Amino acid sequence: MNLEFTPEEQAFREEVRSFIAENYPKHLADFGMREDMDREDFVAWHKILGAKGWSVPAWPVEYGGTGWTPTQRYIWGEENARVNALMPLPFGVSMVGPVIYTFGNEEQKAKHLPGIRSGEVWWCQGYSEPGAGSDLASLKTTAVRDGDHYVINGQKTWTTLAQHADWGFFLCRTDPTAKAQEGISFILVDMKTPGVEVKPIKLLDGGYEVNETWLTDVRVPVENLVGQENKGWTYAKFLLAHERSGIAGVARSKRGVEKLREIAAHETLDGQPLIKDFDFAKKVSQLEIDLAALEITELRTLAGEQAGKGPGPESSILKIKGTEIQQRLTELTLEAVGTYSAPYMGGVSNDNGSNEHPVGPDYAAHAAATYFNMRKTSIYGGSNEIQRNIITKMILGL
Known part of the structure; x- marks a missing residue:
């Protein structure tokens, strides 16, 4: 598998980056899953992508997919992660959509797939x-x-x-x-x-x-x-395999590590930037090594799908390692921001003199909430314990 991007793929990246810069809703920049987000916030980018024909890149072309190669889909994910874009929700695009176009009848495909592609139906x-x-x-x-x-x-x-x-x-x-x-x-x-x-x-x-x-x-x-x-049950297992592949979230985690390094460069320990602390830097480096290995596994899975192989038990590997990395990342971020991770401190003003928001610098604003929210990742899509059983049986043959 060639990991070098071709000139055509680099041109595709530039096309994607320009499109995102020109069209991504400005009010959703670095969204952070705010509590005040409404339905239209969640679907705003989805509708733009639907109009462009880019909302379901993993679908077969006959059902509205883009026909992109695995590398192009990978680049697409990286560029959206780079700006922390709020992507189309998976329930239609990655879950029920593939079930309907694979196992549904023609009437169901005609009725439901267009609304999933456009973002009009949640x-x-x-x-x-x-x-x-x-x-x-x-x-x-x-x-x-x-x-x-x-x-x-x-x-x-x-x-x-x-x-x-x-x-x-x-x-x-x-x-x-x-x-x-x-x-x-x-x-x-x-x-x-x-x-x-x-x-x-x-x-x-x-x-x-x-x-x-x-x-x-x-x-x-x-x-x-x-x-x-x-x-x-057959359709449920098919759906879960697609869901687990997407849960890995490699591109998002890569962006998260970049942000973690930025935070650790600002926060200090004993007068030195936290990233200079040996123990903390070691944990970040180990996280990056594991993430690089997961990235290769995800690329192999995408290449297999392009060759006509649906996501199989290897999706359990992506799910386990992806969610473990996500949780380690949020734990390290929480450690880096220290006391600023307290989500709300009543009556205490933040840097802007307001007590209506979390105290401390902006980069600490969502650290605690994200940490708590990410506790669920090792459970949904089939708990990681269940995924280990699948790997033992389906891959190792034990």
Whole structure:
């Protein structure tokens, strides 16, 4: 695998960089997942990319993909990470979209794929339940056939940003007598359907990013079933493989390391810049080494996808190492900003004389909130413990 960029790829990078500089919404610069962000903030860049034809670069060309090579897609990710762009949410683009164009019928493709590409339709994921997280196959939500409808009852949890969603994709048990994995179906649900109730869950960082979703006698047309009844586990595993590949977040972590070094150059220890401290510098260097190794693994996975190989068990490696690196990065950032990591100190003014914002320099503003938020990364998309089991079985053959 050649890791040198060709002149054509360098030209592509310049094209991408110019497009981002000219079109990325200025009010979203270094967004930091602010609590005051509304739905239009989240989809603003997605809609611009949809109009350009760049919103779903990993999709097949026949469904609106760009036809970019793995290297071009990699460059695209790097350039967006460079400006900390708020990318299209994965629930439509990276999760349900690939399931629909792979397993859905022509009517479902025609109905749902255009809205995902354009950013006009917001999706959420209904997988986890209070008693079915890492052991997802034990889910209890049921979908009972009643004529030309399913009647769905149950509770989902950790439904990210469901408060904004137009549609959701839900795993439901359609055959209670079958083995756990064999009686599950993949069903699309209009979130405005009577009986769907979304309740916010407050997180450690103070935000309301996730929700409980209750479904009470929700009537869904049978035509919203994707693929075959009771084959939803197959589609769920396919979706999770795509999700795990994207969770690695190499380009974002590279930008995060750059920012960490900038912070450590400002913060001091015993009168010297923190980055000059041997122990701290050693931890940063080790993080960079691990990130470089992960980058090579991600490039290999992208090359495999370009050759027609869908993401397989190697996506579990990306998920484990990617999330561990992200957590180590936020821990080091928290360590670097020190006492400024306290998110709010009532009555204490910051550098601008205001007590309405976190104290300290701007680069410390989101350190604590980001640290808390990133605790979840080793759990969602299938916990890292589960991913190790997959690697043991599917890659090592043990």
